[in-house]
Amino acid sequence: MNDLSNRLKQKIDEVSIPEHKLNHAIEQAIEKGMRHKKKQRRKWIYASSTAVLLVGLFLGSGAVSPAMGTVVSKIPFFGEILFKDEGVSASISERLIEEGINQDHFNISITQEKEIQIGIKGHVNNFELIEEKIGTIVSDVLQSNGYDAYTWKVVRARAEKTPVKSEEVQKRSENDSLIDSETRKAAAKLNIDVQAIYFRGKPKSILIEIPDTESRTKELREIVTNIMTTHHLEEKPVKIKKVNVSKQIQETRWGQVLTGLHQDLIGKKEYKVQTVGYTVYPQPKIMVTLSISSRDVGAKKFAEQLEDRIRDYLKSEKVSLLIQDDSYTIEINSKEGKLIN
Secondary structure (H helix, E strand, O other), rough: OOHHHHHHHHHHHHHEEEEEHHHHHHHHEEEEEOOOOOOHHHHHHHHHHHHHHHHHHHHHHOOOOOOHHHHHHHHOOOOOOOOOOOOOOOOOOHHHHHHOHHHHHHEEEEEEOOEEEEEEOOOOOOHHHHHHHHHHHHHHHHHHHHOOOOEEEEEEEOOOOOOOOOHHHHHHHHHHHHHHHHHHOOOOOOOOOEEEEEEEEEOOOEEEEEEOOOOOOHHHHHHHHHHHHHHOOOOEEEEEEEHHHHHHHHHHHHHHHHHHHHHHHOHHHHHEEEEEEEOOOOEEEEEEOOOOOOOOOOOOHHHHHHHHHHHHHHOHHHHHHHOOOOOOEEEEEEEOOOOOO
């Protein structure tokens, strides 16, 4: 290769072009070549050379490596993930209500196969008309959000049977409510912060959650025991569980963070996502499982691009307020469960 070729290659390698602009330029070059394909050979060669140069810049700009050239069309330029306060079910439900469909007459569920099922309750004479109206609304909600990974169908909901409580079950429920109410009142007088009270059936016991900074467990047990004695209730063992309140608050914050992220990743085909989850123990971590195999050519590059988009979302104004100063990690796994980012 001569010096001119070497210098040209060096300049090409140094150029960095945004991928979306580059794709547009490639399309324009190809269109131009097609429009002038009947012109003299010299111009055809010029157009072809331009296209080759652009592809060379594409491969040299860090978008993909030459080894991934065969699968570049399968890796999308990810759009911006937007923060949403509600899920797709809530969005559909709101629209149905706005269009005059009584919320007591339908229910919405989403299967693991990403199928949205809208169940129509009760006897409906004009089911086909209702089905068409609901279908139009659902399609509009999905399309406006760019959710192309979902399918949907309108079905007749099965009649829900209201469970009939036996007299014994009803009485036990009333007693548990009494213990819960009286315990919270008595604990509040001592400034003991009761987080939650659970009544377990097998074996029978009462579990009370309090902050891990609270030390008056003996006093709390005495409160519950006295309530059962005073009201002549069956005595049950009382267990105390200390919880990290700051972790619970952190978990709630990250739950809000994941709402918008989950909707976009699950709802859009381009992300190839099967599941999205998170934990804050011991530190916040987002876990994403893809529908692609770790053996697929370009899987690692795809996962890295997706991680970049997720990080962009987490740095956005609204989301960063929820995250505060938390440090976090992002794990992206293949469908086999192998970490690939």
